[in-house]
Amino acid sequence: MKPPRNRAVRSAVHRHDHLSKQGLLERTFTFAFRGLVYAQIWEDPAVDLEALAVTPDCHIVQIASGGCNVLSYLTANPKAITAVDLNTAHIALNKLKLVAARKLPDYAAFHRFFARANTKENIAAYRRFVRPYLDDTTRRYWEGRDLIGRRRISGFARGVYKRGLLGNFIGAAHLLARLNGLNPRKILRAGSIEEQREIFDRDFAPIFDKAFVRWLTDQPASLFGLGIPPAQYEALAGDSKMAVVLRERLEKLACDFDLRENYFAWQAFGRGYQDTPDASLPPYLQRGHYEAVRDRAERVEVRHANFIDYLKTCPDASRDRYVLLDAQDWMTDEILTSLWTEITRTAKPGARVLFRTAGAPTILPGRVPDEILGRWEYRAEDSLDYTRRDRSSIYGGVHLYVLKG
Template identity: 70%
Template sequence: MPLAAPAPANRAVCAAVHRHEHLSKQGVLERAFTFAFRGLVYAQIWEDPEVDLEALAITPDCHVVTIASGGCNVLSYLTANPRAITAVDLNTAHIALNRLKLAAARHLPDHAAFHRFFDEANRPENVDAYREHIAPHLDDVSRRYWEGRDLTGRRRIGGFSRGFYRKGLLGGFIGAAHLVAKLYKVDPRVLLEARDIDEQRAIFEAKLAPVFDKKFVRWLTDQPASLFGLGIPPAQYEALATADPEGRMAAVLKRRLEKLACDFALSDNYFAWQAFGRGYGAGPAAPLPPYLRRAHHAALVARVDRVEVRHANMCDYLDAMPDASLDRYVLLDAQDWMTDAVLDRLWRGITRTARPGARVLFRTAAEPSLLPGRLDPALLDRWEYHVEASRDFTLRDRSAIYGGVHLYVLRG
């Protein structure tokens, strides 16, 4: 069955991903990805905000521009007290989620209600809180999204009463991974029973690592469509596969999961709780992203009006901004999708709008920075790559999903 024609709101995503003819193998995969990408992809962003905050070194005069994604890091950056944050995204569901979080921060009565809504995200009271405190303050487009129905016929806002972090492409991918593990009589939740890092490694090696050596799992992960749930389009799949000498995706995923499971204490890594427990941990000591912590709530509420959310392409946004007007740029892993021409356009916009001392932070599926050899050398020479710092940030990124975290600083 042919895929439906893209809606106008999705055409920018198609332009970013489609590189091949419709009927080629890669072309079919690219169009299948953009079809899947039309809805919610990330209920929670998978870039470590603690690493971001250190790398960005945000100061009170900074204007930060970032790809919005699930909005967790947008709000977490407010803890650094920037002058302004502009969050842009091509995905309409992500725009609606960001606007929901901003309205919730402004209008929910206290930290307890905010925490329950986005930490627990599985309580019937959350729908009541939405109706009473949030919905009257949402823009019409976002309200129609949350009060509209998903493919099962349920209203989307009801996800916050049934386990929101199980929603979206990534939530579905994690659920499917749990099902595959259970085919081999392994429950990934067992890792959460570990009392220290040594036990985490022992459980990973005994229970989880062998799953990746199964013939079916090796075959399944060698299909590019199998990673659509991670938000990985075909071009990025190819880059990720280069991390293994034999190009076997199962080996790459095994190493990334090993880092997630074994390199950080469970008491400090909410990404592990999301992957192995499908939600945040319970109890007052459970690790949380900065924006959900009680200690940051008052500052978050006071600063939330500094955030602007735009349904836009990053390049288009930069083209409309004045020279020397921005300070920090967060590109997530979006450059993995881009052609050389789009990379040049993006970095011309960044370089023109960058103020002295500007910083650019991005991630890549493979380990090396993708800019050398692809970006116009005249543009690249304007920026200093912080090699050792980038390696350190990569090692300490608790989400463990990316091969590289990269920091560039404007020269002069």
């Protein structure tokens, strides 16, 4: 779900003639992903940390995205993390978070900046503690203006989680719900999982049966805000209507986990983190992890690079963990083979690869040659368990592969 700015990645998303309907959709998707997409990443770090089994000698290579999991993985004490991304906004956000972790004066300031992310004090803290330590490119990004003329750093005074492509998508979903007489925040007042289920069945589920919603969600462009390109849209829908698939994913988010322990639900239904002392937060924002994140932030290297191109610069058997998010969903067989060739070459024995898919099954068999994929063990039962427990609930599958030998 990263913006395709290099030739190899463009070829993964741009599969059709540019004047065809599908080709136009692919190029619209590319254009939409040039700015900030995710202020918060939507992969559950609790599941990730269990699956990755990080040890102190591990060098993790991962797609950066919004940076939440980059910083959260520091709580497991890895030796190093290399975070790569082709989206310059995500690169700037990762660098901002890392400098803020090191330079803001205390946990209260760090929590206010990224957990609340909606106070004027954050701008003053940026100017005093963060700005002097940013590189020129990152500083220019945050002090530059977005498409409607707002300085980007002002997002941390006005609710940064309401910005970006995903934030705008969630805002549009809230508007659609309100037009149908439903305030999505209502479910956040539920006192139990049973009450969550009751509210969902009574108030949320019927919206997906409305003709306009079914028509709207049948348009691939309607899900660009979720980071779903045309090829991934097809994998997500499968043989079902998209409204049915989205209802099932939202049902899991709303009903399968106690909302008091699921910050993804608060982002979806409340457009921000819960503002209470016991609020559910990503690991990097939890008080008990603050010192570890601050002290280990210098172990993270952020690179504006393609994942495959970065791996080509790495020595054989030199990396331990790989986190691909759901980027493989829109890769061609050729690019998948190139990616796994480099992963296999650079992986140490026992290395682990974690990724997600829009659909339920792993997408690799039959697409990556057996002589490469055969060197890896697919942890099928573990993967099903991780999928079940992933609180973000938007993916069909969470998959773990471990290098044999």
